[in-house]
Amino acid sequence: MTNKQRNISPSVMKEDKTLDLALRPQTFSDYVGQEKIKKNIKIIISAAKKRKEPCIEHLLFYGGSGLGKTTLSYLVAKEMGAGIRTIAGPSIKKAGDLAAILTNLKEGDVLFIDELHRMNKICEEMIYPAMEEFKLHLIIGDGPMARTMDLKIPKFTLIGATTRLALLSSPMRSRFGATFRIDIYKKEEIEEIITKSAAFLGVSIHKKAVDIIASRSRFNPRVANRLLKRVRDFSDVEGNGSITVDDANKALAFLDIDEMGLESGDKKVLETLEEKFSGGPVGLQSLAVASLEEKETILDIYEPYLVQIGFVKRTPRGRVITDKARNYLKK
Ligand SMILES: Nc1ncnc2c1ncn2[C@@H]1O[C@H](COP(=O)(O)OP(=O)(O)O)[C@@H](O)[C@H]1O
Numbered sequence: 001m002t003n004k005q006r007n008i009s010p011s012v013m014k015e016d017k018t019l020d021l022a023l024r025p026q027t028f029s030d031y032v033g034q035e036k037i038k039k040n041i042k043i044i045i046s047a048a049k050k051r052k053e054p055c056i057e058h059l060l061f062y063g064g065s066g067l068g069k070t071t072l073s074y075l076v077a078k079e080m081g082a083g084i085r086t087i088a089g090p091s092i093k094k095a096g097d098l099a100a101i102l103t104n105l106k107e108g109d110v111l112f113i114d115e116l117h118r119m120n121k122i123c124e125e126m127i128y129p130a131m132e133e134f135k136l137h138l139i140i141g142d143g144p145m146a147r148t149m150d151l152k153i154p155k156f157t158l159i160g161a162t163t164r165l166a167l168l169s170s171p172m173r174s175r176f177g178a179t180f181r182i183d184i185y186k187k188e189e190i191e192e193i194i195t196k197s198a199a200f201l202g203v204s205i206h207k208k209a210v211d212i213i214a215s216r217s218r219f220n221p222r223v224a225n226r227l228l229k230r231v232r233d234f235s236d237v238e239g240n241g242s243i244t245v246d247d248a249n250k251a252l253a254f255l256d257i258d259e260m261g262l263e264s265g266d267k268k269v270l271e272t273l274e275e276k277f278s279g280g281p282v283g284l285q286s287l288a289v290a291s292l293e294e295k296e297t298i299l300d301i302y303e304p305y306l307v308q309i310g311f312v313k314r315t316p317r318g319r320v321i322t323d324k325a326r327n328y329l330k331k
């Protein structure tokens, strides 16, 4: 299994695309948790409506994969009654492509740019005047004859999403009216998401089975939905159609996810930290080399969760294992 295919990976896998779409909340009230963010956004939208403005200030969402950035962006557009155009940062390579997208927007539309930190510099420069004054500065011709021309574009709202705020340039960051950090969820919230998703999929599930899946979901909605789907498949084949505690336990054991939500990759990182570096502190680079993992995988997948459950601490001198993790490894 490659890292990308891991069951606990929060990034989009092939099968998630349809699952994400099917289970994506259609209203703010179905969007579980993130209460403060929802409240703030509703205020921003009603204030703009009251002032009869065609769009709202540009919004930036940041947080790990699968935590609901895309979903939230669609809900914002819906709440505004606006159209939404989605592009992925790395997919627009030429300034001309971006110019075409911007000039084709309708007044009031939302332009959602996913993975904004991966958009190239030329496009970034082009989008600043678009964000600030709804204009494009075009350069016509080249050499000494070159001249610039300003082109007006429709007023729009940019919503940017990124998993890596630190990789976004500060001029880019400063052009957003509001920035929201989407945090991992509380266990009760994940339970609510699983319960709603099960109802949507038309499958009955025991309350305790919901609890088991939630505990192993890394508190990430995408992972939770994916595990629910795997458990349901298992229960359809091996069980009686209704998801029982036994189904959940067996399916998750089969998927090699233990009761802490850890997979073999997490354990390898922990063991490497303990055995090869006497528990640390150790830098990311050395840890990656010694555990035969990519730096990004540790950074995006393993570490956030290991830190969250108190198994690893990040100190200025590097990663350190905790007693809690040592006790876990001894088992
Ligand atoms: N707050 C939430 N409430 C309910 N379901 C959610 C929530 N956030 C995410 N999800 C579920 O997780 C899936 C992945 O969310 P998505 O918005 O695509 O994450 P991101 O864009 O941050 O990677 C969604 O399709 C949805 O099913």
Ligand SMILES: [Mg+2]
Residues within 6 Å of the ligand: 066, 069, 070, 071, 114, 161
């Ligand atoms: Mg997304």
